[in-house]
Amino acid sequence: MNADKRYQIFSRLREQNPEPRTELEYQTPFELLIAVMLSAQATDVSVNKATRKLFPIANTPEALLQLGVDGVKTYIRTIGLFNTKADNVIKTCALLLSEHQGEVPKTREALERLPGVGRKTANVVLNTAFGQPVMAVDTHIFRVSNRTGIAKGKTVLDVEKRLTRLVPAEFLLDAHHWLILHGRYVCTARKPRCGACVIEDLCEFKDKTE
Known part of the structure; x- marks a missing residue:
């Protein structure tokens, strides 16, 4: 996919959703992390x-x-x-509390040292809570990036690195949210809704649906 087509794709996604947000509910960086x-x-x-509870x-x-562990379990058992x-x-x-004065750290390295926090979780927090232009690649973004041709890669890390390099700078901060929402509601895994897609004519997926 050439740079002009990639620019048009993100221009349309921005026009459709100028201020994309995570669907997780939170008020503070700590709430987002959890x-x-x-x-x-x-x-x-x-x-x-x-x-919410x-x-x-x-x-x-x-x-x-x-x-405590048992107390937390009662709220997240579902x-x-x-x-x-x-x-x-x-x-x-x-x-x-012991290493960061109770604050959520603002570097990927420090976040990844927290139990249960991997690269994707760290990137979500850095992007969404702290406004850093990083890419958190989940299954939706991995699928959309490969299927459309925006950034192809065999691994999540490959796609993350290619997106970070190839997405035009003005779109990079919000690209994570646009791609995840597009994968969740339009470019779905089993049967993409190509007829309802704002980037259908720019997408390089060969097996498009009606």
Whole structure:
């Protein structure tokens, strides 16, 4: 895909949705961090249902530590892998207090040292909470990037690096949200809704649907 076509794609996505936002509900960087940790292999809808009950009770590292692993489990039991996630949440809260004065760090390296936080989670926090132009590639973005031809790669990291390099600078901050929403609602896994797609004529996918 050439640079002009890529520019047109993101221009249209921006025109359709000028201020894209994550569908996870949060008020602070810490709430976002916890929500993203809980969202692994779970839907944003299920995470929001849990955090709407959890955050009014405990939405700081100190408060979650007081709840303890079992206390956190009672609020996130409806989310997949809740046992492991509750354990990681408590360990992360302890580390934030002991090493970061209870604040969410603003570097990928420091974030990735937190239990349960991988590169994708770190990138989401850096992009969404702190406005850094990084790409958090999930299954939706991996699929859309490869299918459309925007940034092809065999691994998530390959796609992340290519997107970071190839997405025009003016779009990079919001590109993560545009691509994930496009993959979630239009360029779906089993049967993409090509007839409802604003970039259909620019997309290089060969097996388009009606």
